[in-house]
Amino acid sequence: MADPRAPMPPLRVLLSEGGSTSAREAITVLGLAGHHVEICDPSPRCLGRFSRFVAKYHRCPGLGRDPAGYLRFIEGLLAQEEFDVLLPIHEQGLLFAKVAPRLQGLTALALPSFEAYRTAISKAGFSRLLDELQLPQPSTRLVTSAEQVRAEARAPCVIKTAIGTASRGVWLVRDADQLEDALRELAAIDGFADEVLLQEFIEGAIEHAQAVFAHGELLAMHAARRIAEGAGGGAAIKQSVRRDGVWADLARIGRALEWHGALSVDYILPSDDASPRYIDCNPRLVEPMGAKLAGLDLLELLLKVSLGQHPPAAAESQAGMRTHLAMQALLGCARDGGSRGDLFRECGDLLRRRGRYAESREELTPVRSDWLSAVPLTLTAALLLLAPSLAGPLAAKGWGDHLLDAGAVRRIDGEEIG
Known part of the structure; x- marks a missing residue:
């Protein structure tokens, strides 16, 4: 062996x-x-x-x-x-x-197991699991109609479809107009065909933890705080952190699900205390280069687990490692109303590693080690400099047919897969 x-x-x-x-x-x-x-x-x-x-x-x-x-x-x-x-x-x-x-x-x-994966991929299923394990989450109600949402929503709040990936199917509602906009969009995607989450909005820092398990045992975890948001809800700048409490919570989640493979969670650290509130689960690794740059190769562990090995628990990743995704940073700058001048300055800061990119390392398009990655980065920068309004359509290109949606999940649930 x-x-x-x-x-x-x-x-x-x-x-x-x-x-x-x-x-x-x-x-x-x-x-x-x-x-x-x-x-x-x-x-x-x-x-x-x-x-x-x-x-x-x-x-x-x-x-x-x-x-x-x-x-x-x-x-x-x-x-x-x-x-x-x-x-x-x-x-x-x-x-x-x-x-x-x-x-x-x-x-x-x-x-x-399929049942465990189905629990993790569903926001409603994950919310129920958190309740069963008595792990903290924002106050959450599961609703099944627009009328129920109107009756129970208290702004500010967050509305989520049970199935959604790449930050799709999530609406932050701060007033009555935004509530109606969210309900119209939900109706357009048949969002009430499944349960919808109506969740308390909590101010605080958003962090992400990703981990590898072997038959329910937690082997390694990397956590990072979102320093700046890119387009589509993803992080543009992150900084690695140590979270012993999150490790303990993830270990409980993995044992409950008998998880085997990769699993990630998102959580909020409220400004008034240090206890995390779990808001999402992804049954996979999420952007694993940050962990690698912080000294933890989660993919190597995942390959070993895939091959039937049971490696020992890994050393923790280094806290304080700052990383960024240049494409996300540029898309986020344009989405937030940045002018061409703002985008030029952002490009200059990225190229010279100054400002918020000082001592930060690139995750997504590592041009020095992989020159081909310069192609999508350069094209994105050029298009945004030509028309900053393209930020939304460019970000949406990442939400392609390679991703699951609620309809595909229902077909898989119904065994219509050949």
């Missing part, structure tokens, strides 16, 4: 998609470690294609539109080519968990 403490030999790794920021950062971490990386994605211009570390791109059906077709494609690819590990880098893991025995005969992968 392989020594779980030994460095990983080069592996052939297939990523389940290539369009998300998490996939793009995983490509960098895996490539720098010497692994052979291939990606699947419905878009031939996905972010992951702009990397020298991607050995091959496979155009596949979109998970959001055609889960059964996507699954057939993955199974066919795994049957034709030999991969050591299939890495569900986004919520494709829900589909994989549904048919795990079929996939495990073709390659290695780390996933919990």
